[in-house]
Amino acid sequence: MGAPPGTLCADVGLSRVSVQFPRGNESVDRVLERAGYSAFERRVFAKFHGLRDTPTLAPGERMEDLLVGAGREALAGCGADVVLYAHSQVVQEFAIRPGFARRMLDGLGVPGAEFYGISHINCVSMLRAVEVARRYHARPGAGPGDRVLVLGGDQGSYDDSARIIPGVTVAGDAAAAVVVHPPRSQESSRYRYLSGGAVRDDRFHRVLRMTQEELTRYAKACLGYVATVLHEAAGRAGLRVTDLDWIMPDLTSATFWRDFCRAAGVERDRVCLDLLPVRGHNFGIDAMSALWHADLTGRLRHGDRCALIAVGAGAYVQVVVVEVVGEQP
Amino acid sequence: MTDLYIDALAIAVRAQPRLQPSAGLPVRDERRRMAAMIARNRGIPAERMSVRQPLPGNLADAEDYAITSRALDALGRPDHDQPLFLVRSGPVTDPMTAPLAATLHAVGWTGDDMGVSHLEEQGGTQVFSLLGWAVPENRRATVVIVDDPAYVDEQTEKPTFAAVALRLARTGALRVVASGEVDLEARALPRAARHAHALSGPGACDAWLDLHAALSSGTVSRGEFVLLRTIGDECQGSLLLEAVRPQELIMTRVPLED
Numbered sequence: 001m002g003a004p005p006g007t008l009c010a011d012v013g014l015s016r017v018s019v020q021f022p023r024g025n026e027s028v029d030r031v032l033e034r035a036g037y038s039a040f041e042r043r044v045f046a047k048f049h050g051l052r053d054t055p056t057l058a059p060g061e062r063m064e065d066l067l068v069g070a071g072r073e074a075l076a077g078c079g080a081d082v083v084l085y086a087h088s089q090v091v092q093e094f095a096i097r098p099g100f101a102r103r104m105l106d107g108l109g110v111p112g113a114e115f116y117g118i119s120h121i122n123c124v125s126m127l128r129a130v131e132v133a134r135r136y137h138a139r140p141g142a143g144p145g146d147r148v149l150v151l152g153g154d155q156g157s158y159d160d161s162a163r164i165i166p167g168v169t170v171a172g173d174a175a176a177a178v179v180v181h182p183p184r185s186q187e188s189s190r191y192r193y194l195s196g197g198a199v200r201d202d203r204f205h206r207v208l209r210m211t212q213e214e215l216t217r218y219a220k221a222c223l224g225y226v227a228t229v230l231h232e233a234a235g236r237a238g239l240r241v242t243d244l245d246w247i248m249p250d251l252t253s254a255t256f257w258r259d260f261c262r263a264a265g266v267e268r269d270r271v272c273l274d275l276l277p278v279r280g281h282n283f284g285i286d287a288m289s290a291l292w293h294a295d296l297t298g299r300l301r302h303g304d305r306c307a308l309i310a311v312g313a314g315a316y317v318q319v320v321v322v323e324v325v326g327e328q329p
Numbered sequence: 330m331t332d333l334y335i336d337a338l339a340i341a342v343r344a345q346p347r348l349q350p351s352a353g354l355p356v357r358d359e360r361r362r363m364a365a366m367i368a369r370n371r372g373i374p375a376e377r378m379s380v381r382q383p384l385p386g387n388l389a390d391a392e393d394y395a396i397t398s399r400a401l402d403a404l405g406r407p408d409h410d411q412p413l414f415l416v417r418s419g420p421v422t423d424p425m426t427a428p429l430a431a432t433l434h435a436v437g438w439t440g441d442d443m444g445v446s447h448l449e450e451q452g453g454t455q456v457f458s459l460l461g462w463a464v465p466e467n468r469r470a471t472v473v474i475v476d477d478p479a480y481v482d483e484q485t486e487k488p489t490f491a492a493v494a495l496r497l498a499r500t501g502a503l504r505v506v507a508s509g510e511v512d513l514e515a516r517a518l519p520r521a522a523r524h525a526h527a528l529s530g531p532g533a534c535d536a537w538l539d540l541h542a543a544l545s546s547g548t549v550s551r552g553e554f555v556l557l558r559t560i561g562d563e564c565q566g567s568l569l570l571e572a573v574r575p576q577e578l579i580m581t582r583v584p585l586e587d
Contacts, residue, residue: 085447090428091363091420096370099563101447116459120415120429120444128443132463139462161359162424200442205430206392209423314430 012134013189014322015179017292018073020066021279024058026157028170028280035160045170050254052277054172056157063094063155066175068107071151074177078187080110080149082136086118086125088283088312093158108149122312123250124198126152126176126284127320131196133180144184151177154283165208165313167215169252169281176285176292190295191322194305197233199225204315218315223256225317227264230307233319237305244321245304247271248290250311252281272299284310287320300324333460335570336501337579339403340534340541341396343490344586347382348481351375360479363420367480379481381490383422384587393422394432396477396585400492401436403581404471407496410440411468414460416452416533417444417475440471450476453493453533453559454566457508460497470497476534489530493537502578503555504571511556511567522554522569529558536568541582544575551575 028051032042045051057063071083083105094100101115118129133148153175156163163171181187204210204218234241241264249257249271261268272290274297282289287308294300304324311317351364352375364378383390389398397415415429429444448455453474464470474493481488506518513523526549528539536557543549549572557568 087446089424090446091424093366093370095447096367096420098371098449101449102563114458115447116456117418117446117448118443119446120417120427121442122427132443135463135465140466198441200430200433202427202430202434202438205427205434207427208425209392314427316430 011183012137012193013181013183013185013325014130014191014193015074015076015181016190016295017288018070018177019285019289019292020070020175021055022057022061022066022173024056024061025053026056028052028054031160031164031170035164048255049169050273050276051170051280054156054163054170054280055174055282057155057173063153063173064103064107066173067104067151067153070153070175070177071108071149074179075108075110075149078147080108080113080147080179082114082116082148083108083110084116084118084129084132084148084150086129086150086152086284087154088122088125089154089162090119091162092155094155110149121316122314123284123286124310124312124316124318126150126288127308127310127318128198130180130193130320134193137180137182142182144182144186146182148180149177150180151175152285152288156283165252171281171283172279174279174282174285174289176288178288189325192325194321194323195233195236196318196320197229197236198316198318199229201225201315204313207313222311222315222317223260223263225315226260226309226311229317229319230309233307233321237321239305239321241266243305244307245270246294246300246306248287248294248306248308249273250309251276251279251286251290252311286310302326332499333457333464333505334498334501334573335495335503335505336498336577337404337496338541339400339494339581339583340538341400341403341492341583341585343396343477344584346490348379348483349382351378351380354380364480367420371482373482377482377484379483381422381479381481389431389435391423392426392428392431393479394428394435396492397428397432397473397475398435399583399585400473400494401432401471403583404494404496406437407469407471412441412443412464412470413438414456414470414472415442415444415475416448416456416472418446418449418452419478420480422479450531450533450559450561451564451566453536454508454557454568457505457568461508464497469499471495472497474533474537476532487531489532489534489538491534491538493534502572502574504573506554506569506571508568509566511569513556518569521552525554525556525569527556527558529560531560533559535559541580544578544580549575
């Protein structure tokens with residue numbers, strides 16, 4: 001499930017990624033000010049972490065609509081056999097109203113699909129859901145027309161206490177979706193899955209209740225885990241980390257990636273952080289949205305190898321390596 | 330569905346769920362706010378919501394993983410690493426922590442892990458449709474189904490406040506025959522399934538608790554079938570099991586108490 005060696009699962013293809021941001025936006029500074037952060041602390045978020053704006057549902061906008069919008073765009077008028085909805089938060093105001101799964105399936109136009117939330121692993125949930133989708137395509141009796149919709153997204157804005165990770169980041173509202181195709185699919189995939197890797201260190205399960213000392217250890221440990229899992233995942237694809245063209249990062253903060261690049265010897269211009277100041281961290285969809293943005297802006301070329309990286313509280317690290325297939329039309 | 334069997338079943342049940350009316354909490358208490366939010370989304374008065382109080386002095390319960398780790402402890406550690414699926418829907422007591430990671434830390438779990446949510450009461454049956462393909466063919470797995478809500482509408486909900494831990498294998502005491510919408514008259518099923526023992530309830534764990542009782546009392550014999558049903562407001566789920574070698578099932582039931 002977490003660190004698939006590849007032999008047990010299908011080498012799948014992925015559709016183009018679809019991302020939906022709300023119309024609204026809020027400045028990170030304002031969110032922090034409302035929560036009582038000092039001017040100095042707020043400057044750290046802006047100057048060092050590189051966070052400026054955070055997507056925030058505008059009045060009248062609904063998180064369910066973002067999820068449905070992203071999902072429908074990824075489905076591109078076709079169906080799905082399974083919908084895996086990856087989420088980080090266990091408290092989801094929009095999903096408390098009874099019938100959430102049914103509303104999602106109906107909204108997505110796939111009323112007969114199986115629907116499962118993938119959760120409790122925090123911000124690695126969306127990349128993990130890609131691995132779960134591979135299991136579906138590896139099952140006995142799997143068909144070339146099978147489709148799994150991997151959907152992700154959370155609403156940070158329902159409560160400031162849910163969106164601020166003290167000293168680290170501010171999270172927003174956004175949704176992303178991608179269709180995972182089987183290896184022999186008739187559909188043309190935009191990305192080919194190459195490999196994956198994962199690690200968990202459950203010593204850090206107290207998350208926002210950790211002491212400052214634990215938080216410092218956690219941050220340091222995550223740097224090491226990202227480097228290790230990235231190395232392992234690249235290795236499973238027969239690559240070295242230096243062979244990877246792009247890193248699609250978790251967008252919690254620029255500080256983390258500066259430290260990572262310094263420690264791991266990775267060139268900073270290979271880490272796609274363009275979205276960080278304007279969209280910031282959006283729970284589990286960050287790496288997917290970085291991939292989406294890089295593709296949208298014409299940075300990706302046929303054959304490029306991209307490592308999608310997610311870091312989740314708890315602590316979890318998940319990496320998926322994909323190869324770009326075909327040129328941008 | 331790939332062949333799945335259950336060879337161990339452990340149940341942890343709260344001896345005394347400690348429910349407190351949310352209206353009795355301080356106005357600024359996070360749990361009171363959460364209860365009000367749940368009530369608002371369900372369209373019921375906030376006064377109907379009660380909040381489950383953790384066991385006094387029990388950090389694991391305060392962080393909402395005591396019942397899961399108790400069930401896993403009762404199930405026993407697997408011989409080798411295997412994936413663990415935690416089937417749990419809805420808010421937890423303390424959203425500032427990671428209950429699944431905490432559980433794994435507490436029991437020393439070294440295999441993979443993943444939570445499965447949004448199945449609500451269907452988690453007791455529907456999850457087997459997922460497990461049928463999500464568990465690798467050559468692997469065993471553990472699944473924990475939790476019905477231990479932190480927030481309860483006492484007028485309409487009667488949770489079991491329990492966790493059911495199951496060890497899945499490729500051969501074993503109970504065979505998973507079918508899940509989802511099971512029609513016992515279907516030609517694909519053995520004729521004996523038409524006489525299946527039916528066990529049902531509105532929560533994810535109800536039918537499992539009844540199954541535990543039925544197997545303990547010898548009500549279910551070798552070769553018989555059992556249909557577990559979860560009956561929610563909007564849909565129903567079923568799981569058909571065959572008692573292949575019921576006498577070999579390892580069963581445990583433990584309380585969670587002060």
